[in-house]
Amino acid sequence: MTVLDEETPAARSLTLPALRPTFLRRGPAGSRRAWLVAAAVLVVAAVVLAVLVHRGQALDTARAEAASSARTRIPALLSYRHDDLGHDLAHAVDQTTGSFRSDYEALVAKTVRPTAERRKVDTTATVSGLGVVRASASRVVVLAFLTQSTARAGGAPVVSGSRVEVTMVRVGDRWLIGDLKPV
Known part of the structure; x- marks a missing residue:
């Protein structure tokens, strides 16, 4: 049996620089280059991580703000009293915002106002539940479960439930309704 002594050529060959990985080799050019590459990779990874964390936080903020706004804006959109119709419908x-605003104005003028005035209808909508379906930093789609109470003057209220998909759109520092579809 042969024992390798540190002084034998076989033992020295196991520690030759050629057997070490490039980044472990000693020498001014290889060592400096390896450290620069490693540092550059770490900087790029840190920047990518920071961007991803920031985007995630911005998305979480958008979801929370839009959902909160939807909880107050949906009832304001769908509730009115016949005795204060002008104020309620203007509110x-x-x-609303965008093309939905003009569509909603047309619906109010053509259907909601004449019916509410003629039949003396009061409608109150409340959001029973709400969840975010999808989101970006400027547009959030929520699914809202509504309870609506509708009554004619002197009549008993009729309570009904419905679901709507509502697109909330960031306009400046506010979240407005950009679309509303029954589901």
Whole structure:
């Protein structure tokens, strides 16, 4: 049996620099280059991680703000009293933005106002439940479960439930209703 002594050529060959990985080799050029590459990789990884964390936080903030806004804006959009119709419907339109705003104004003028005035209808909507379906930093879609109470003057209220998919759109520092679809 042969024992390798540190002084034998076989033992020295196991520690030759050629057997070490490039980044472990000693020498001014290889060592400096390896450390620079490693540092650059770490900097890039840190920047990517910071961007991902920031985007995640921005998305979480958008979800929370839009959901909170939807809880107050949806009832404002869908509730009105026949004795204060002008104010209530103007307030409802203020909850909207984009092409949905003009569509909603047309619906109010053509259907909601004449019916509410003629039949003396009061409608109150409340959000029973709400969840975020999808989100970006400027647009959040929520699914809202509504309870609506509708009554004609002197009549008993009729309570009904419905679901709507509502697109909330960031306009400046506010979240407004950009679309509403029954589901």
